[in-house]
Amino acid sequence: MTSTQIDAGAVLAWGLPRMRDLPWRNERDPWRILVAEVMLQQTQAERVIPKWLAFLDAFPTPRECAVAPLGDVLRLWQGLGYPRRARNLQATAAVVVEHHDGLVPDELEGLLALPGVGPYTARAVLAFAFERDVAVVDTNIARILARTAGERLTPKAAQARADAAVPLGDGWAWNQVIMDLGAALCRPTPTCNECPLAASCAWSRAGYPDPDPAIGSAGVSAKQARFEGSARQARGKVLKALNNGARPAADFDRHIVSSLLADRLIEQSGATISLPT
Structure with a gap:
């Protein structure tokens, strides 16, 4: 399979009339964008909207x-x-106040230095708050990058391919639209007959050979482990139970309590635990 340049014009023509109506897309305030991007990590937009507004x-x-x-x-x-x-977002807020006069940094190095902010989130803030011509690579975009290239990509190769696709002066719109394309059509099971890149996609042109190049490619999330019965669910139940005040630690699984204490998400005083004060 031979990699080709991503046709930015075709993607924009497809996506601009179909752009999803998400409240943070009306924002340019970098703090509000940062909060949205942190919340959206591994979480569906529909669940994030009310939490983002309340936060x-x-x-x-x-x-x-x-x-x-x-x-x-x-x-x-x-x-x-x-x-x-x-916890990391609050730590970031403290760094922004202490070292940046309360203003979210507007350059990549400063953003990457913030607690819990990685390459995707840093570039998302630059693209969506400051409208810079930088490329973001989330799991939806990463599938497009690998399939149109026709091969699994390393992190460096995926970022380089994403960077090369950004049309000059249209970084904000481009990142929104290509993300929508991945979310709507270039899904784990793709809908290629409607895709504006089908004719130039190396994987499509080759007849969709196995393995799908997106599987295992940089930035493409693996299927999440089952939530029901998981430690993640148990941790969430403990935190929810502490909403209204301290509780005896003995009420909960000691391993779950220990993990929450290690992550500094709860405090212990004697035999009781509580949310941090």
Whole structure:
């Protein structure tokens, strides 16, 4: 299979009239964009919307988030899962206040230095808040990159291919639209007959040979482990149970309690545990 350049014009023509109506797409405030991007990690947009609105109502700027008890941040986060994201977001807010005068950095190095902010989130803030011509690579975009290239990609190769596709001056729209394309059509089981890239996609042109190049390619998420009965579910139940105050540690599985203490998501005083104050 021979890799070809991604046809940006075809993707924009397909996607601009179909762009999903998501509330953060009307925003350019970097704090609000950062909160959205952290919440959207491994979480569907529909679940994020009400949580994002409630969180920003409570913490409209990094300063409010930085000085709040971590327990209050975790209460607003409940229902999204992966609560370490909330702890890291508050730590980021504190760094932004202390070292950046309360302003989210507008360059890649400064963003990557923030707690819990990786390459995707940093570039997403640059693209969506500051409208820079940088490429983001989430799992939806990563599938497109690998399939159109016709091969599994390393992280470096995936980012280079994404960077080369960004049309000058259209970084904001491009990243939104190609993300929508991956979410709508270039899914784990793709709908290629409607895809604007089908004619130039190396995997499509080759007749979809096994293995799918997206499987195992950089940035493509593997299927999540079952949630029901998992440690993630048990941890969430403990945090929810502590919403209204301290409880005896003996009420809960000691291994789950130990893991939450290790992650600094709860506190222990004697025989009781509580959300951090």
